[in-house]
Amino acid sequence: MRIGLGFDIHRLVPGRPLFLGGLQLDWPRGLLGHSDGDCLLHALVDALLGAAGLGDIGDFFPDTEERWRGARSALFVEAALAKLRERGLRPQQVDATVFAEEPRLGPRKQLLARNLAGMLGLSADAVVVKAKTMEGLGAIGAGAAIAAQVLVLLEEAPAGASSQQPAAGPR
Ligand code: MG
Numbered sequence: 353m354r355i356g357l358g359f360d361i362h363r364l365v366p367g368r369p370l371f372l373g374g375l376q377l378d379w380p381r382g383l384l385g386h387s388d389g390d391c392l393l394h395a396l397v398d399a400l401l402g403a404a405g406l407g408d409i410g411d412f413f414p415d416t417e418e419r420w421r422g423a424r425s426a427l428f429v430e431a432a433l434a435k436l437r438e439r440g441l442r443p444q445q446v447d448a449t450v451f452a453e454e455p456r457l458g459p460r461k462q463l464l465a466r467n468l469a470g471m472l473g474l475s476a477d478a479v480v481v482k483a484k485t486m487e488g489l490g491a492i493g494a495g496a497a498i499a500a501q502v503l504v505l506l507e508e509a510p511a512g513a514s515s516q517q518p519a520a521g522p523r
């Protein structure tokens with residue numbers, strides 16, 4: 353088993369669409385970022401890469417590169433999964449928490465979890481998204497940012513699976 357932990361935070365600002373967990377949510381403000389600012393997917397990518405011993409999202413998709421400007425973060429998840437497959441690994445379970453004062457994510461957490469499960473090829477009961485407020489405290493509590501924390505468990509992909517490539521040696 354391999355375990356990875358990811359965290360990310362982005363400012364919540366007017367004039368941007370809100371992308372979270374790969375979904376566009378109907379909200380008058382969105383997450384500021386070089387890409388779409390999807391802090392939940394960025395934390396997920398960091399957790400996937402960390403669990404695989406591959407580094408972090410900035411190593412592969414630096415925000416200094418023009419080609420990632422405005423990129424949908426689902427691309428980063430797909431690329432991270434491809435890197436895992438090269439090493440004979442795949443996600444087995446995801447436990448995520450989103451910290452947001454607004455919008456209130458309680459009614460949307462199941463939707464977010466189902467979308468993550470779909471992206472990762474996992475069953476619905478293998479992905480949980482929890483929604484927390486900060487009780488009005490700090491930048492998140494003031495509605496100025498949204499943060500996410502993601503824990504991922506990887507397993508070895510079965511040998512001979514059609515989409516698998518031979519596992520690479522240690523980096
Ligand atoms: Mg980020």
